[in-house]
Amino acid sequence: MGLAVVHGIVAGHGGDIFVHSEPGQGATFTVFFPAVEKRIEPANRIATPIPTGNERILFVDDEAALANAGKHLLESLGYEVVIRTGSKEALELFNAQPDRFDLVITDMTMPGLTGDQLARAVMQIRSDIPVILCTGFSARINEEKSLALGIRAFITKPVLKRQLGETIRKVLDDASGK
DSSP states (O other): OOHHHHHHHHHHTTOEEEEEEETTTEEEEEEEOOOOOSOOOOOOOOOOOOOOOOOEEEEEOSSHHHHHHHHHHHHHTTOEEEEESOHHHHHHHHHHOGGGOSEEEEESOOSSSOHHHHHHHHHHHOTTOOEEEEESOOSSOOHHHHHHTTOSEEEESSOOHHHHHHHHHHHHHHHHTO
């Protein structure tokens, strides 16, 4: 798990991370979470099924383990998935076969082209292609900036199956006018 993902988890729980480093001495990471004053009992709720589909998704993450995990997760939701671990490779594939995909899901922080650059490039090739951007932590982009670029959804890592399923279904349904 990268530091960006850890930062996303900690920040999502209202915490913070501080780092102290000295040359030759290593680094100390101090993680703070807010105190919990009382235990909150989970509300009884009726579990609704996670939305699924059968559309074709191009999933891009430069970490092979995360790309493979994403592929398995998306296939468990019924989608046909092609993964690429390089943003330039993904762009070449998309450029060669732009009608092969119904959705592109991309990581933000990658060598070569970043996720927002990849999103812009695929949308120049095919303006109607919906793109979902995933990131652990990025000072460069946030949800507001990504939506202004035409990216349809912004997801913070770690991504939960329900969140991903619901986001994909909403993006695809909105794109098709359902």
